[in-house]
Amino acid sequence: MHAPDGFINAPVSAVAAVVAGGAIAVSLRGARRELDERAAPLAGLVAAFIFAVQMLNFPVAAGTSGHLLGGALAAILVGPYTGVLCVSVVLLMQAVLFADGGLTALGVNITTMAITTALVAYPLFRGLVKVLPRTRRSVTAASFVAALLSVPASAVAFTLLYAVGGTTDVSIGKVATAMVGVHLVIGLGEAVITALTVGAVVAVRPDLVHGARGLRRKLRLRVGGELVDAPDTTEPEPAAARSRKGVWIGGLVTSLILAGFVSFYASANPDGLEKVATDHGIDEKAREHANADSPLADYGVEDVDDERLSGGLAGVIGVGVTVVAGTGVFWVVRRRGTDQKTDAASPTTTSV
Incomplete structure (x- = not known):
């Protein structure tokens, strides 16, 4: 689904960039409310996990493959605003370092893969x-x-x-039929990956799933013939912090294994957008990526001849860079949100 440069003309790409920029600005403000002590450490990991799983193209019909978009997964785990930021960080890393998704098409890709998926998935999930x-x-x-x-x-x-803003003269009806048809099938893979991941986190730490908070009914006990609220059994903070750390380490190790080893066995078939573009001539005016000579272009490390090692190293580097960049962004966002809450809670004084 990563659109390269040249599929969409410059004016529409510019408008999409403005829309994406506005959505990111809104998401930065909204994420300040979502990023508490539970979600903040998880958000950078979610971005790294999405990066890793997007390397695992799975086969679908007629020589086509698909990969996780991640917007639904991120929105459910860490909140819709933070989810948009997670996927945007991934798309930025992919475009700049790995020449995946055009630089001028970055606004298009954020609009389709981050904003649209979160806007559709999260309200439906809730x-x-x-x-x-x-x-x-x-x-x-x-x-x-x-x-x-x-x-x-x-x-x-x-x-x-x-x-x-399409740059080729192709029937929009054909494009719509082909795009929606193949992505319905790809959506099944997305759904399986998302459900398995959310289910795994819910089984271990349900309080870490942002979209499921507040859904658990308080336990009530019958005492002397009357129902009373059971005592709060929430874990002490030190134990909860250790538990969150375990989830974080487990998620990071899983991401590194997926990107560094399992990705070698991913399908080599073109993904849904790439296949539709080739079949219907949408790619006639596609331009070479501005970072095509990047040392990590096409998810391989320059001058490393062994294909397995090259791809594995690129995947590990990508996970590392994404988790560092994502964690840094979300730390700053949470810090600003905390500072604003502190300022709002501080009493004001007036001089006479």
Whole structure:
């Protein structure tokens, strides 16, 4: 789904960049409310995990592959505003370091892959978990449906941008049919990955799943014939911090293994957008990436001849850079949010 330079003309790409910039500004403000002591350490890890899993293209029909977009997963785990920022960090790292997704198309890719997916997935997820029974299975099922529908929604968003600013004369009906059709299938893979990941976190630390907070009913006990609230059994903060650290370390190790080893076995088939572009001539005016000579272009390390080692090193570097960049961004955002809360809570004095 990473659009290269040249698919969408300059004016529409510029408008998409403005939209993406505005959405990021809004998300930076919204993330200050979402990034508490539980979500802040997790957010950088979520970005790194999405980077790693996006390297694992899985085969779909007719010589096409798909990969995780990640907007639904990020929004459910750390909140919709922080989720948009997570995917945006990933897209920026991919475009700058790995020549994946055009630099002038960065606004297009953030709009389709980060903003659209979060806007569609998170409200749908929250709506489902409110009407379904309050169980872990319901949270997992809701994440499956939300992720499934977020992918064709992203395809529709790209199609609309192409309808306005496409650089080739291709029937918009053909583009829409092809894009939505293949991304419905890819959405199944997205849904499985999202549901498995959310389900795994819910099983270990349900309080770390932002979208599922507040859904657990307080336990009530019958005492002397009357129902009373059970004592709070929340873990002490030191134990909770150790538990969060364990989740973080486990997630980072998993990301490194996926990017550094499992990615070698990913499908080499073109992804959904690339396949549609080739089949329908959308790629006729595609331009070479400005960073095509990057030492990490195409997810390989320059001058490392062994293909397995080259790809593995690139994946490990990508995970490391993304987790550092993401953690830095979210630390600053949380710090500013904390400072603002402190200023608001401070009493004001007036001099006479």
